[in-house]
Amino acid sequence: MRRKLAAGNWKMNGCAPALEQISKLCEGLADGNANATGTDVLICPPSTLLHRMSERAGGRIALGGQDCHPETSGAHTGDLSAVMLADAGASHVILGHSERRADHGESDELVRRKARAAIAAGLTAVICVGESKQERDEERALEVVGRQLAGSVPDAVTARNLVVAYEPIWAIGTGATPTLEEIAEVHDHMRARLEERFGGGIGRGVRLLYGGSVKPANAGEIFGVENVDGALVGGASLLARDFLPIIKALEAAS
Numbered sequence: 001m002r003r004k005l006a007a008g009n010w011k012m013n014g015c016a017p018a019l020e021q022i023s024k025l026c027e028g029l030a031d032g033n034a035n036a037t038g039t040d041v042l043i044c045p046p047s048t049l050l051h052r053m054s055e056r057a058g059g060r061i062a063l064g065g066q067d068c069h070p071e072t073s074g075a076h077t078g079d080l081s082a083v084m085l086a087d088a089g090a091s092h093v094i095l096g097h098s099e100r101r102a103d104h105g106e107s108d109e110l111v112r113r114k115a116r117a118a119i120a121a122g123l124t125a126v127i128c129v130g131e132s133k134q135e136r137d138e139e140r141a142l143e144v145v146g147r148q149l150a151g152s153v154p155d156a157v158t159a160r161n162l163v164v165a166y167e168p169i170w171a172i173g174t175g176a177t178p179t180l181e182e183i184a185e186v187h188d189h190m191r192a193r194l195e196e197r198f199g200g201g202i203g204r205g206v207r208l209l210y211g212g213s214v215k216p217a218n219a220g221e222i223f224g225v226e227n228v229d230g231a232l233v234g235g236a237s238l239l240a241r242d243f244l245p246i247i248k249a250l251e252a253a254s
């Protein structure tokens with residue numbers, strides 16, 4: 001049985017005042033959550049907030065970075081290693097987000113090296129894949145996602161240290177989402193590819209998240225789709241009042 005995962009990607013948002021949201025999230029989870037044991041909550045803030053957030057998050061909320069360098073240390077100005085993220089309180093790291101693939105030209109090969117470093121540092125790699133609008137229109141979504149999955153996921157993974165997030169680029173921050181059938185088709189495809197490559201134990205155990213314009217209003221129906229084990233949420237994870245109902249919808253779907 002896979003545990004559900006509600007993950008928030010704060011991207012380049014949130015300075016010190018945002019720390020308040022973590023306290024609110026903790027309060028909300030403590031109030032309404034006494035019996036919920038099947039859902040994990042993860043927040044990936046800008047790394048400058050990781051340390052302070054880890055002091056507030058208690059055990060209930062896991063923290064993650066949004067990227068890491070493939071090396072452990074060295075002359076790489078401006079970069080952070082997976083070891084440093086772990087040291088600052090992270091247990092997860094998002095890798096290969098489409099914004100990094102676009103803004104920093106990250107290839108599947110680079111994402112795979114970063115994931116190896118993350119896993120070696122004891123982190124869980126949350127690897128993102130997803131097609132562009134043009135690729136969707138050309139009916140190439142499964143091909144693109146399958147290729148990114150094959151190229152970005154390293155060989156030495158377990159069901160615990162890998163999470164895959166399907167984030168269609170055209171659905172990120174736009175309010176548009178694929179149909180439930182389209183989400184199901186991609187998630188089933190990813191599940192089948194993972195089982196093929198890693199065998200049933202790992203392939204069936206890896207959690208698959210959907211990301212792209214997830215909000216309280218659509219979370220419930222998306223979480224009802226088979227092989228959707230949670231969400232990677234951008235905008236709606238910034239405020240506890242938006243993220244809490246999404247977490248509740250995931251708990252209800254468990």
Ligand SMILES: O=C(CO)COP(=O)(O)O
Nearest residue numbers: 009172173212213234235
């Ligand atoms: O990119 C995303 C999460 O990584 C999704 O962002 P939005 O939820 O703002 O569409």
